[in-house]
Amino acid sequence: MRLADKTAIVTGGAQGFGAGIVDKFLAEGARVMVADINADAAESKASEHDNAIPCTVNVADGDSVQAMVDAALSQWGHVDILVNNAGVTHLPAPMETISDEDFDRVFAVNCKSIYLIARALVPHMKARKSGAILNVSSTAGLSPRPNLNWYNASKGWVNVATKTMAVELAPFGIRVNALNPVAGETPLLKSFMGEDTPEIRAKFLATIPMGRFSQPHDMGNAAAFLCSDEAGLITGTLMEVDGGRCI
Template identity: 75%
Template sequence: MRLKDKTAIVTGGAQGFGEGIARKFASEGAKVLIADLNGDRARALADELGGAIATTTNVADADSVRAMADCAMDAWGRIDILVNNAGTTHLPMPMEEVTEDDFDRVFAVNCKSIYLGARVIVPMMKSAGRGAILNVSSTAGLSPRPNLNWYNASKGWVNVATKTMAVELAPKGIRVNALNPVAGETPLLKSFMGEDTPEMRAKFLSTIPLGRFSTAEDMGNAASFLCSDEASMVTGVLMEVDGGRCI
């Protein structure tokens, strides 16, 4: 119960890595708000976990993010943990062929969302004198693959933002870390690969020394540690949950 009595928001928490993090947090005693664009799925998971709450949230929209934070404050009176997990990608293709709309969408969901969350929730954490923020990045921001250029760049932004946030917020008692997973069994896997075939999976897996994709459970375990008091001396870390891909 390393998160007993903690309150946590997990964006993109209705499926994939976010669902794994939400499930682990709940099992470790946290009160969880599952924020997702798919509100029905978020509410179904919240009902399943028991004691969790859910919001329909567009993390790239300022009003929607503020409503998410207001819901948490109305329910709990404080926000101890914010997990910026929601993310998206463009399909693999030469960088100059990615449309402007896809570029804007990737940076809005992967980057602007972190800014919007910080603008609303960091002041609350400063007032409390404590807090933990966890950004879900990607190995793409550390060891980029070709044809995912703008997705890679957005995750590089997340990594630098994480370190900058950590340095600035440390004197206020707020820790900021990031997880850098390799591709996993999530709804985005097909988008990363371009096509989900045995051959393409084998090609991806050949680059991962441990020989498997990241799982939602892997992410939940790592997130639980970084957001717990056991990691009270850990901030600014870009933890690779990647089976050795970035070695």
């Protein structure tokens, strides 16, 4: 019960990696807000657990983000943990062919959301001189693949933002870390690969020394550690949950 009595917001928490993080946090004793743009999915996920509450949020919209933070503070009185997990990608294609709309969406959801939620929640954490923020990045930000250029760049931004946030917020007792998973068994997998066939999967897996994708429970285990008091001296780290992909 390493997260006993902790409160946590997990964006994109209704499915994929986010759902794995939600499940692990609840198993470790936390109270969790399942925040997702898909209202039905958030309701469904939260209904699986006694200590989970749903929240419909568009993380790229400032008013929606503020409403999410206000709802969490109204429910619990404080927020100990924030997991910025919501993310999107564009389909694999040459960099010059990606549309304005896809580019803007990737950076709004993957990058601007971190700024918007920090703007809404960091003052509360500063006042309490306590907090753990975990940004979900990607191996794409460390060892980029061709044809995912702007997605790669957005995750590189997340990695630099994580370190910058960590050094700025450390004097306030707030830790900031990131997870860098390899592609996983989530709804985004087909988007990363372009199409999901046994041949393409085999080619993708051949780049991962341990020979498998990241699973939601892998992310949940890593997130629970980094957000727990056991990681009290760890901040600014970019933990690779990638089966050796970045070696």
